[in-house]
Amino acid sequence: xxxxxxxADTDQIASAIAERRLIVVCGSGGVGKTTTSxxxxxxAAQLGRKVLVLTIxxxxxxxxxxxxxxLDNEPRRVSPALFREQGLSLKGKGELWAMMxxxxxxxxxVIRRYAPRPELAEQILGNLIYQQISDALAGTQEYMAMEQxxxxxxxxxxxxxxVDTPPTQHALDFLDSPDRMMNVLDSGVVKLVWGNAxxxxxxxxxxxxxxxxxxxxxxxxxxxxxxxxxxxxxxxxFDELYDGIRGRSKEVKLLLQSDQTLFFLVTSPVPSAMQEAxxxxxxxxxxxxxxxGIIVNRVHRLADGLVPASDAxxxxxxxxxxxxxxxxxxxxxxxxxxVVDELIVAWQHYAKLAxxxxxxxxxxxxxxxxxxxxxxxxxxxxxxxxxxxxxxDYLLTR
Ligand SMILES: Nc1ncnc2c1ncn2[C@@H]1O[C@H](COP(=O)(O)OP(=O)(O)OP(=O)(O)O)[C@@H](O)[C@H]1O
Ligand SMILES: [Mg+2]
Numbered sequence: 001x002x003x004x005x006x007x008a009d010t011d012q013i014a015s016a017i018a019e020r021r022l023i024v025v026c027g028s029g030g031v032g033k034t035t036t037s038x039x040x041x042x043x044a045a046q047l048g049r050k051v052l053v054l055t056i057x058x059x060x061x062x063x064x065x066x067x068x069x070x071l072d073n074e075p076r077r078v079s080p081a082l083f084r085e086q087g088l089s090l091k092g093k094g095e096l097w098a099m100m101x102x103x104x105x106x107x108x109x110v111i112r113r114y115a116p117r118p119e120l121a122e123q124i125l126g127n128l129i130y131q132q133i134s135d136a137l138a139g140t141q142e143y144m145a146m147e148q149x150x151x152x153x154x155x156x157x158x159x160x161x162x163v164d165t166p167p168t169q170h171a172l173d174f175l176d177s178p179d180r181m182m183n184v185l186d187s188g189v190v191k192l193v194w195g196n197a198x199x200x201x202x203x204x205x206x207x208x209x210x211x212x213x214x215x216x217x218x219x220x221x222x223x224x225x226x227x228x229x230x231x232x233x234x235x236x237x238f239d240e241l242y243d244g245i246r247g248r249s250k251e252v253k254l255l256l257q258s259d260q261t262l263f264f265l266v267t268s269p270v271p272s273a274m275q276e277a278x279x280x281x282x283x284x285x286x287x288x289x290x291x292x293g294i295i296v297n298r299v300h301r302l303a304d305g306l307v308p309a310s311d312a313x314x315x316x317x318x319x320x321x322x323x324x325x326x327x328x329x330x331x332x333x334x335x336x337x338x339v340v341d342e343l344i345v346a347w348q349h350y351a352k353l354a355x356x357x358x359x360x361x362x363x364x365x366x367x368x369x370x371x372x373x374x375x376x377x378x379x380x381x382x383x384x385x386x387x388x389x390x391x392x393d394y395l396l397t398r
Contacts, residue, residue, distance in 0.1 A: 012292040012371045013395050016262045017044040022153065022255065023162045023292075026284070027266035028276040032297040032375075034059050035382050035391065036266050037164035038066070041096060042385065043392035046083075048092035049159040052152065055100050056145065056166045062098070065384050071100035078385075086386045097158070106144040107134045109151075114244045120237055129234040141166070143249075150248045153255060262292035267364075269296050269357035274364055281370075293371035295395065296361055300353040300377055 025037040041053035067082040078096040115121035267277035375394045
């Protein structure tokens, strides 16, 4: 791989990893969010900051790139020896940590930590409805990401947290999660039993408590189960946690909207990803969070950063000339012609892809002041710290 040659101005990324407290990396499926998050975290650690990268997916490849067996709900430190082995240095107090959000375990921890009484925590954790919904309910993952962020940012244990998010529409949910979880708790059946109870206050709750047995036995006769009793119990016990959830959600939302946080949107230059990026950009501004820039990943272009012309024949011919002279002894005229023809076809194909990518990037940047940083399509998968460091070189070098 040759020297980095990012064409866009990279101030935003460089200053974000040096100064911000929270970086959120968003984008559609498979564009390179997890890899970019890890590369940014790695670069910040090299600068001397204590950094945590929080991923949402199991990201096994990332775990192995970081020399970790797996990622789970506990932050794990990337061995400083691994940096040395791969020829990388960590300045000063630089540390790199990684973890994966485990929705179910985070939810259990939240219940244990914030239930006002241990018996209440046990009651919720043992509740059938809780066990069913705690990792399956729409919005729970995003809500738990919020709770996890609340815990992680509370005690300034890390100088910087880089948050990797799930693909686009879920990432939007993530931005919205504090409100969404409230909506879930206030919606449908829940609202029927629960919302009214909250509105009507204590008298309704008393009524509900008294009637639960009656209604529940009615339900049991119809459904043959204890669903209603469990549901009523769950939402009754959740009542005492409701205000806490709201408070923490508000705090995280404020942090996401503050100048301590910067969002980066990752996309690939293919039209479908670009369309999703446009949609996402429209949405992100409506959430009142700051966008640091757009990272266009896996761009087809030459190692020196140049984009070949669409016919590209002169470049192709010069490559072939070099090849022919370096393999002069082998240069049987007919064989060489076959190789030359194939090379020209491959070259033209690559040139076309490169042109298309630049066209897409041109459309994305038209009339927009947002910083756009291009990262080339690497020949090989990114599978170690060095690969992450190479990617961050492209993100950070002007
Ligand atoms: N610039 C690049 N060149 C080559 N390969 C890359 C590049 N960027 C990322 N990759 C590879 O692409 C794959 C997908 O990347 P990654 O897992 O980071 O995407 P993602 O956006 O997090 O995906 P998902 O939406 O599924 O979570 C990985 O194998 C990664 O190593
Ligand atoms: Mg990912």
